[in-house]
Amino acid sequence: xxxxxxxxxxxQFLQTVSNARNHQNHEQLSRCLLLSPASLLRSPPxxxxxxxxxxxxxxxxxxxxxxxxxxxxxxVIVAYLExxxxxxxxxxxxxxxxxxxxxxxxxxxGVLNPVFNSVQGTIFVSVIKTASALFASSALRIDALSKxxxxxxxxxxxxxxxxxxNSTLGERTIATAAPAPTLQALGKKAATIRLANDLFKxxxxxxxxxxxxxxxxxxxxxxxxxxxxxxxxSEQCTYNYYHGRHYFxxxxxxxxxxxxxxxxxxxxxxxxxxxxxxxxxxxxxxMILGKFPSDALLARPECAGLxxxxxxxxHAIRLGDFRGFxxxxxxxGPDSDRKQFWVRTELYLTLKLRCEILLWRGLVRRAFLLTRxxxxxxxxxGPPTLDMRHILVLAGFLHGPERVENPLFLGDDEDSDTDxxxxxxxxxxxxxxxxxxxxxxxxxxxxxxxxxxxxIARQSSGPVLVLGKSxxxxxxxxxxxxxxxxxxxVMESDYEGGPFGAHMAxxxxxxxxxxxxxxxxxxxxxxx
Amino acid sequence: MSSSSKPSKTTDPKDSSVAxxxxxxxxxxxxxxxxxxxxDFPVEDWKDSETDVQNPPGGRLWEESWxxxxxxxxxxxxxxxxxxxxxxx
Numbered sequence: 001x002x003x004x005x006x007x008x009x010x011x012q013f014l015q016t017v018s019n020a021r022n023h024q025n026h027e028q029l030s031r032c033l034l035l036s037p038a039s040l041l042r043s044p045p046x047x048x049x050x051x052x053x054x055x056x057x058x059x060x061x062x063x064x065x066x067x068x069x070x071x072x073x074x075x076v077i078v079a080y081l082e083x084x085x086x087x088x089x090x091x092x093x094x095x096x097x098x099x100x101x102x103x104x105x106x107x108x109x110g111v112l113n114p115v116f117n118s119v120q121g122t123i124f125v126s127v128i129k130t131a132s133a134l135f136a137s138s139a140l141r142i143d144a145l146s147k148x149x150x151x152x153x154x155x156x157x158x159x160x161x162x163x164x165x166n167s168t169l170g171e172r173t174i175a176t177a178a179p180a181p182t183l184q185a186l187g188k189k190a191a192t193i194r195l196a197n198d199l200f201k202x203x204x205x206x207x208x209x210x211x212x213x214x215x216x217x218x219x220x221x222x223x224x225x226x227x228x229x230x231x232x233x234s235e236q237c238t239y240n241y242y243h244g245r246h247y248f249x250x251x252x253x254x255x256x257x258x259x260x261x262x263x264x265x266x267x268x269x270x271x272x273x274x275x276x277x278x279x280x281x282x283x284x285x286x287m288i289l290g291k292f293p294s295d296a297l298l299a300r301p302e303c304a305g306l307x308x309x310x311x312x313x314x315h316a317i318r319l320g321d322f323r324g325f326x327x328x329x330x331x332x333g334p335d336s337d338r339k340q341f342w343v344r345t346e347l348y349l350t351l352k353l354r355c356e357i358l359l360w361r362g363l364v365r366r367a368f369l370l371t372r373x374x375x376x377x378x379x380x381x382g383p384p385t386l387d388m389r390h391i392l393v394l395a396g397f398l399h400g401p402e403r404v405e406n407p408l409f410l411g412d413d414e415d416s417d418t419d420x421x422x423x424x425x426x427x428x429x430x431x432x433x434x435x436x437x438x439x440x441x442x443x444x445x446x447x448x449x450x451x452x453x454x455x456i457a458r459q460s461s462g463p464v465l466v467l468g469k470s471x472x473x474x475x476x477x478x479x480x481x482x483x484x485x486x487x488x489x490v491m492e493s494d495y496e497g498g499p500f501g502a503h504m505a506x507x508x509x510x511x512x513x514x515x516x517x518x519x520x521x522x523x524x525x526x527x528x
Numbered sequence: 529m530s531s532s533s534k535p536s537k538t539t540d541p542k543d544s545s546v547a548x549x550x551x552x553x554x555x556x557x558x559x560x561x562x563x564x565x566x567x568d569f570p571v572e573d574w575k576d577s578e579t580d581v582q583n584p585p586g587g588r589l590w591e592e593s594w595x596x597x598x599x600x601x602x603x604x605x606x607x608x609x610x611x612x613x614x615x616x617x
Contacts, residue, residue, distance in 0.1 A: 133568070137568070201565075201566070232572045232573035233573050233574050233579065234568070234569035234571065234572050234573060234574075235572075237569070238566065238569075241566055242566075261589070262581075264580070265579055265580040265581045266579050266580075266581060267569075267579070268574055268578045268579065269580070271569060273567050274566060274567065274569065277564075277566045286589075286590055290592065291589075291590035291591065291592050292590065292591045292592075292594050293589070293590065293591075294588050294589055294590055294591050296588065296589075297589045297590075314594070318594055318595070318596050319596070319603050319604075321603055324603070344564060345564065365595070366599070366603075366604065366607060367607075369597060369599050369604075370599055370604060370607060370608055370611065371611070387616055389616040390611060390616060393610055393611060393614040393616075394607050394610060394611070397606075397607070397610045461616075462616075473595065475592055475593055475594075475595065477590075477592035478592075
């Protein structure tokens with residue numbers, strides 16, 4: 001007796017798929033097309049269907065059931081059933097099994113992508129979202145387990161998902177024309193942010209953060225930021241997190257802070273893990289802009305441990321304590337785990353570069369506080385002054401290794417046998433003799449960037465910093481008030497990082513000051 | 529000059545405290561695990577009322593006036609010593 005043309009369960013499955021298509025119900029279609037091995041293996045109907053399909057070429061059945069008006073749709077369903085047939089309980093039992101499963105999913109995506117890209121492809125928008133999440137997280141997991149340095153799964157995922165992402169933007173939508181725009185009205189763009197977030201995850205993991213710029217710029221071109229509120233909060237929050245991190249990477253700290261603050265506010269108080277991740281970079285950006293984390297913030301459960309890391313830096317900045325700062329970064333001192341933390345979180349270099357100007361400000365201010373009483377003793381008319389030789393003495397003291405007893409630091413540094421890693425620390429004066437020209441550079445940077453109000457007067461005894469009569473040291477946060485300070489949104493910039501990049505002064509739009517070095521100190525380290 | 533904001537109650541950021549923490553048993557002072565992935569949220573969406581967007585948290589996030597005029601603490605004392613040892617005139 002000839003085999004029935006279509007097995008009963010397959011017929012039922014195809015009927016449901018067809019209904020979803022006819023009603024343009026992309027969510028229902030997504031519910032039909034389960035993808036994760038866990039969901040498939042847990043579903044008795046799917047298990048039965050797979051059993052029915054074994055050794056059975058389902059292509060004709062699918063074509064017959066779904067018609068010929070849209071061959072692409074048929075291709076996807078045929079490919080889907082191929083994929084489903086390949087899923088077995090042992091998919092996670094070895095790296096080889098995982099890889100085989102991954103490549104089967106990739107095959108399916110390879111059929112799905114061009115069909116999604118077609119005009120009618122909107123029906124697959126929910127399937128794409130689910131597939132994206134599964135594909136990205138699996139790629140990262142398998143690469144981590146296989147310890148394959150080239151990360152082939154992540155590479156593959158990046159390429160596949162980028163195609164999907166581009167497809168979402170190709171469609172014209174009239175979202176804003178509706179009386180109240182809805183996510184439904186966005187068509188394929190309903191998947192854009194999910195795809196973007198999965199791509200960011202991959203790019204950050206693969207250390208290809210530059211690639212985020214294109215994604216952001218495409219999203220901006222599509223005006224999505226103006227209706228980001230339509231997307232689920234989880235997607236909005238995640239998007240703002242990665243966007244904020246990218247701003248941070250590009251040294252745009254004002255933008256980084258406002259974006260990360262938005263991400264933080266969008267997360268629920270119970271979302272500790274996400275809030276913790278956001279808080280790390282949010283606090284770093286804020287500190288660079290002269291805002292210290294409040295006790296209230298640090299007391300929150302998700303910020304546990306962050307106070308221990310950040311407060312010593314705040315303290316060092318407040319005092320102008322270069323040595324304390326090196327300890328806080330773990331460059332010297334008993335706590336070597338600190339450096340590991342800063343390096344792992346990719347904050348080490350940025351904090352080191354960007355806090356330096358704040359440390360100089362603190363030191364100059366402290367030198368002024370310590371020496372101004374001398375001035376009142378002398379008949380003193382006119383503005384307050386600070387002999388820069390005092391700053392030189394203190395800077396030399398703080399930039400050298402901690403001395404037990406050696407009154408004449410200058411001249412001894414070449415011979416000093418310190419237990420510190422001078423070689424590691426390429427980006428500061430540590431271990432080098434600080435000269436007056438270094439102090440002048442720092443003062444000029446501070447004056448130029450508005451950290452100090454005053455000017456340098458040349459006197460026969462040496463340079464003297466003449467300070468403004470009132471408020472010579474405006475609060476750092478004042479300098480970055482958003483009304484006075486706008487950052488260009490240069491996401492596509494080929495900014496390389498480092499103090500000799502484009503961002504020499506705040507006016508060029510970056511937020512975060514810099515010490516401009518003119519003397520012959522060691523070359524500054526590179527970023528990344 | 530602006531006075532400092534209320535001093536931290538939760539952590540004494542001075543050097544001695546950092547050094548003390550290093551004397552704690554093997555586990556590093558950091559309570560932060562090796563956790564560098566931004567995890568997926570357990571749910572896809574939630575109401576505006578569950579966020580802080582419309583309900584600003586009690587207590588500000590940032591302190592902007594943190595300059596400190598106190599020169600009686602250890603650090604300033606060390607600096608003063610240093611200046612004494614290196615008179616400029």
